[in-house]
Amino acid sequence: MKHFYVSIFFTLFSFTYLQAQSLAPLTVEKIMRDPKMWIGTSPTDITWADDSKTVYFKWNPDKNPADSLYGYSLSGKKISKVPPADRRRMPGKNGIYNRSRTMRLYEKNGDIFIVNYKDFSIRQLTNTTERETEPAFSGDENSVIFERDDNLFSVALNSGLISQRTDFKKGTKKADSKESGQEKFLKADQLALFEVLKERKEKKDAGKKITDADKPARPKEIYLSDKNISNQQLSPDGLFVTYRLTKADKSAKSTEVPNYVTESGFTEEIPARTKVGAPAAEVEFWVYDVKKDTARKVAATDIPGIYDKPDYLKDYPKSDTASKKKERKVIFHGPFWSDNGQQAVVVVRSLDSKDRWIMAFDPAALSLKLLDRQRDEAWIGGPGIGGYPQSAGEIGWLDNQTIYFQSETTGYSHLYTFNISTGKKTALTSGRFEVQNVVLSKDKKTFYLITNEVHPGEQHVYRVAAAGGARTRLTQTPGAHEMTLSPDEKHLAIRFSQSTSPWELYLLDNTGAKNAAPLQITHSVSPEFCSYPWREAKVVTVKAGDGQDIYARVYEPKQSNGKAVIFVHGAGYLQNAHKWWSQYFREYMFHNLLTDKGYTVLDMDYRASSGYGRDWRTGIYRFMGGKDLTDHTDGAQWLVKTYGIDPKKIGIYGGSYGGFITLMALFTTPDVFAAGAALRPVTDWAAYNHAYTANILNEPQADSLAYRKSSPIYHAAGLKNHLLICHGMVDVNVHYQDVVRLSQRLIELGKSNWELASYPMEDHAFVEASSWTDEYKRILKLFEEKL
Template structure:
């Protein structure tokens, strides 16, 4: 063998070794313990960002694992440097105190104080518990003596006071004198001021029920009288003589809390009640201080949620007038609405779906339409902010591609539309007050979450979070790249879908298919975004030889109002129709085992999963239904009536859509799962369905989680839960 041949042989063996090494580095299999019982796949994030110095710097929380402390870190944008402003080690009332845990913090507007609070259970950040102040000039740290735990804490605009809710009443605290003053006196557990009942908080996504006026002299607040709302009891099993927790929960067709909007003068304590009309069976889902003195904007929504009005109220007299009305044949979605009041005190911007897609409109204060700013057969997602000096607004959108979200700017005259984020997938935005900078959190199905700093031209200034360790860990596993596709239904509707095939996919083999669904109105699961632990669990099943399939059926979001409206008064029908259409499509593929198609989902997805195994029993072999609604009469007023009207006006729709009325159709395998302390979708839903299945002599499996709420989590609960679901799927699909 000559030297050239020897060299070729060495190169050949090196190539084989390289290929073998590469194959070994990404050949690991995901496990339930890795996903649900460890922190192996936890990524980093920029926690609790607060903009400072008008937007030229920002702070965030960072954990020092060596010292076991949490630091408030300042990022200097100009110099791209970071420094520790304050460590939790420095926060002690007395030297003998144990380590202080920073859970939530806020700078005063003048940036002289930092407020520290606890966090209360809620859909988003809800400050509360004990509260503390740190003086950045004197380094003094002290507890604000409130006597009892408080909630919804914030600084006044002049930084001289704190405001908060205690015992259902509003209070202000003077920082210099360290004295507290009560502003409302009728809060008593039934009447509540400055915060919300369960259904407002859950379905209108609002946590904080009061607002300082821009000059800090007044506070506008919600008052809810809960006395008409029926009480329910959530059973507890943690004592010998088990007891219950009472809560007020208005089920579809029942009476809601009576809402009022008050404005209190902080100086003299006088409360003026705003005129919101004579009809009491309404909702007030939003209020805003306008840029004009003593003026409050109030959003009024009728009980059926198909008529929205914007009122302007004089806070000194309570007098109000309607300046804007939005109506829809089905529902007006207030959760999607954006409102902005211009500093010229003459104009406001509002979003609406009135032309079939969500877009921005410019009005004057008389209610006259000036112009539609964005237009086209695509939807804006969210208003980020308006730069009045440059006459542009910033917003997120997929711009016709509902799978993604990017940051855009457009001039207020509707011209100059420009995309700013240069990333694939989905970007969420945190804008600086001066609108010079944006913190962009981006991910895709191919990329874990990363965080960038960009300027208002779209230039990337820095990569703040790379998550390199998570990417390295994931590279050791044999993951499959999800495929996006569309299917066309028999009546010609194109639906977006996503498929995860086994990484070692062989088109000559046949594979079982597990559908994952949520399916609810306005939702989307077919998105180009990193999916976290659940996505990895789907990847684990794909490694086990399952195809994972998702589809956004009619009624879901991102496709315009008519695409959503089709499900009105008829929940369940089009969702099942489209899932069956998708199953029929999959059955035509040579690599799909048509006898092994299943479905799983949680909450609304649990409802649809249970309904699918009954109505689609010819196509689906098994279903896992977690925390399902089984009859819409059991769910709350705001959500249910938005899409179904009331049981009194739509009795047939309620009965037709009920899983409990179809128990005799069960042919396949069904696993029902519910937390006994679920205060959202009550355990009652599963209990009633179980009773109907027993009456129909049907065999099924059921698992309940004592004391667990709608999220069914805590300790090893998620690990046990997904082990249960995994075993069920392996045994029955």
């Protein structure tokens, strides 16, 4: 099967390899060109037609300015571009199925549609200038519930009658004007004096009573004051409406990013984010009882551990002892209802990211019952769980008594079931690997999983019974596989890539046959790209100083020049030492260029990289620039011992988090790296965003020690060797202000061995080929001159 996957690339490589040896060498100008113009564009956004006869994807083989929609017909066995008129008539993606999977709801262009799987006919349920979203079937499946202008409506499938189910209103209700004592006296006196006035009032009151009685039932007016509403749901029995209310703290200050090169010729401001530690929004979970006509807030007071304080406060004795018993802020997700509508669960996450609770929920009693709690003194995260409180994670129902979810309880993200009647928790997977994606079959008897159990650098598709048991591996070739299951579940659309070959689309029959051969659908890479013999970097392990194995990719030159470059991937929680096509494809090509010149290049999945479980993920808690940096200094020593690299000729570079590590490397371990290029780096974590940073370092006003250890700006005095900084000036992620502040610090310290390249029209991710080219020419020049 491996031969099948690579045969096309092997054929291309075989007749061009000898030619390639005499081709002009790689240059920065060549590899930083617009990738769609010379590499090709891989298929993305894979979806299936409702009848499972066509698989759709975005693609761009014609090198147009933007990707277009293509379809592959299983019967015709050919790819064709979908005409714009046909594309506009196509049903929307994803959506919600009924319990028997005979109908699917979806929203498209702000209207609601339903597909009938008996004949695949499409019925439009709404057609308005207002936007209708979030369609769902009612509990009896005779109606469709949807959201419009923050309110819930239903449309009856038999009659088409639209009914409003909630009446949420912005602001506050105007109070009825109250009569003064004087007014009350005069009114009573008038009615006592004049019989006609009294008779007319009695007639008017009687008429109003009849009119009010004749009015149809309307939902209760619920005023939201200055809060925003979200996650509105009608319970399956129609008796309860659950919703979230969020009140933003208006004192939270946001950053304005100056934009200097504009159409107007004037400097313009780009609204950007707040900084970590800004006052958090208040989030509440409410239930409206339709019969009782009351709205009540769900209290978190009795959630087990709601008052638990984080361990890091022990480093601040005054704060630890002075803090009173304080209920932590939480956010509710759900409820998630069983098919029979009798059971509901909610996922509750603490805003400090230390806890996740899965709880049974009774909307009538507003009661919560603990089913599962995951506590992490660092932060809750991992595949299928989500790294932020705003994520519910993977959760659903197998039957009316059993839920499934993912948890890092064992240190690796695995799939579990929980019977809410018996309280039995069952692990469907276990081991030193991660379950990275989960799809449940329509009969709820089978899970399709993507895991990295074969090797941390490989992702394969498995099938396992929902009741548990052995897994059946469906893909075999080393690399990465992404899966999209057809609606009839007879086919798998697979996106597959290897380290030297970009993503392509394959089809795999889901027949259960062993070693079923996948069929390649797309051929995206250009002959020019294939004319160079791209290296397959070795995936190795490097022993860290604390005994841990660091997975890494190493690019070996045919003849070493005694120099080495270490690349640091961005994002922190990301994986790059793997066997599939890297999202850092420009860097991958640049590493080939460096290797052609005799450099040895090392690319490490340092501490906090994804794919290696909880302990690796949280290895940087309260100290960024700690183990993640020593992993790279250990990598430098490994290069010296393994490849005979001159210890005085090692460079380091990377972008975003990689830029941050580069700064920490040159500032705190100046004798290890002779030169470094920090691209769009974080220079002070107190200036970065809340969602990412507060997980790892807590809040700066509460854990200042963590920020002082972790922020490069406090260590700039240690700069000894050569530093290049590159930063986009309209970066709304890591603000350009970061590098301006660091520049001033370096100036005041009298440092002269650094330079800053600014890119006036680039955001965090560069777009223009000219910017990429300029940046990497500077990086290459740095290494050529300073190593």
